[in-house]
Amino acid sequence: MKKTLYTLLLAASLLPLGAAAQSITRLNPTNWWVGMKHNTVQVLVYGPQAGTLTYTVNYPGVKLVKTNTVENPNYAFLDLIIAPTAKPGQVALVGKKGAKTVTQNWELKARDNAVKAQGVTQADFIYLAMPDRFANGDPSNDKFADMADPSSDRAQPFLRHGGDLQGAAQHLDYLKELGVTAVWFTPVIENNQGLTDEGGAKRSAYHGYGFTDHYTVDKRLGGNAAYKAFVQKAHGMGLKVVQDAVYNHIGNNHWFIQDLPMKSWLHQWPTYTNTSYRQQPITDPHAAQIDRKVTLDGWFVPFLPDLNQQNPYVANFLIQHALWTVENFGVDAWRIDTYMYNDQPFMNRCNAALLQEYPKIHIFGESSVTSIVDQAYYVRNKIDFPFKSNQPGGLDFVLENAMLAGLKEVGTPGATGWDNGAQRVYQALAQDAVYQDPTKLVTFIDNHDHNRYLSEVGEDVAKYKMGLTWLLTTRGIPSMYYGTEILMKNFKDPSDAEVRRDFPGGFPGDQQNKFTAAGRTEAENDAFRFVSTLANYRRTHPVLSSGQLMQYLPENGQYVYFRYSDAGTVMVASNTTDKATSLSTARFSERMAGFTKARNVLTGETISDLKTLQLPAKTALVLELMK
Secondary structure (H helix, E strand, C coil): CCHHHHHHHHHHHCCCCCCCCCCCCCEEEEEECCCCCCCEEEEEEECCCHHCCEEECCCCCCEECCCCCCCCCCCCEEEECCCCCCCCCCEEEEEEECEEEEEEEEEEEECCCCCCCCCCCCHHHHCCCCCCCHEEEEEHCCCCCCCCCCCCCCCCCCCCCCHHHHHHHHHHHHHHHCCCHHHHHHCCCECCCCEEECCCCCCCCCCCCCCCCCCEEECCCCCHHHHHHHHHHHHHHHHHEEEEEECCCCCCCCCCCCCCCCCCHHHCCCCCEEECCCCCCHCCCCCCHHHHHHHHHCCCCCCCCCEEECCHHHHHHHHHHHHHHHHHCCCCCCEEEHHCCCCCHHHHHHHHHHHHHHHCCEEECCCCCCCCHHHHHCCCCCCCCCCCCCCCCECCHHHHHHHHHHHHHCCCCCHHHHHHHHHHHHHHHHCCHCCCCHHHEEEEEECCCCCCCHHHHCCCCHHHHHHHHHHHHCCCCEEEECCCCHHCCCCCCCCHHHHHCCCCCCCCCCCCCCCCCCCCCCHHHHHHHHHHHHHHHHHHHHHHCCCCEEEECCECCCEEEEEEEEEEEEEEEEECCCCCEEEEEEHHHHHHHHCCCEEEEECCCCCCCCEEEEEEEEEEEEEEEEE
């Protein structure tokens, strides 16, 4: 199957169109703006024999510097410089060949004053959702007969279910109540992919990671207009929006895969070669080049062709699309899929372009690694690597692994001291010195690719609350997967569809509506209130968004840390044993001196004597210290 599909992809590329009439059917980027710092734009021109035309541009302030032609005569790449004096309008791109003249307008727009690229910081709490599985606001766009995957059936776990951006917009008030400040969707860009056969099951691309047209939001989610409207509504409610970007690969139905610009557009191998998914060859100073090459240039899966970012045309295409997306839709932050599989010099170039244009934007990539050294490699760090990344942040997989492994040990009967769970969290945070700024890491405890958090901790609500307390009070930018707040559960085995179930109440005909307190069970409301209380406290108390972290070595199953600044001091004291314990605070005088009482953030209770604290079994107290 792998070799056959790979061979078909190559066979379909670079096919000559003979003497077809010259025409232009596509321009990418679809437009640009006057006044951008990035004022040199390479316009991809596509159409039958479009690369055989001689191009001219006659527009004040726009200069055609060079016309680039490539292997495929259906492509031309026009290098344009847009002067600061250029005005908004329609730029006529004129192509001639003999008596034939082809004209296509390319728009220069005025930049608007809409809020955009605000970035996310420790003051934020990110909510990750899959649009197709969150809420359906417009059933009329559930399926289209003209798409490669024309199906929508909620009874089938691997097919599309009909969730869309309009549906998500209708529940932003729910996210506000929860204490969320930023929404991150899995990719919204068009995935006009056919069904794939994986493990004997036909699967759709509802997840969004197989782009087929970079400049089009999937119409099953509502299209470009719906995405822009969602961002504007979110901003109007004080919420930010995180864009999920994919540079490493595209869908095999992408329009330029059907007619490759050039063979080097993709990573090519004599026969199909999959990535090894191994992180070690990238940072290993002793690694063989072939191992590095397989990790980086091998395809992620057979139906996601691997882009060659060392090709300058590919690099320009991707960088311009990133800038276009932020400017056009107004998104605030940039999450990058499969970051470690990308060409890292290209990533530095792309990151730099985004940060130059939008200095406040936050960029955090997905590098699913297991060691601190490997994680640090992909962000700004203090290690003497031959290559230095400029990525500001990243997803903190190491801390996630530490929290989950530690929580599984919490409450082990008779176990106390160093080996009772929290030491794993302590050790991960104790190595923060390798990062230039660890507070820019995005922390999480679950996502769309992992087992549901509640299931990971054995459906133990005490452990569930302890882990979420750590997530929402330690350093970093916390992120939570949709439904965790209402105790959604399940494992990836037998399939990832089990951890991507529809949010109850988000779809017409749902018998239960978990968006409302009345529709939730008592246990679900307790979980919702717990998350909401902590998240809203975090939102309104700068000490958790800008305070320093000081942690103490875990002792006797007790783990204590502080967040502190001029704005205040918060103490988090965890009892990871299965029995109630007393905690003498004399050891913490460095941070507690001068404080005489505390308020329990979760209960509102005032504690007037801080000399000894009572810690219930498997519980983390969050205390706001007071004088």
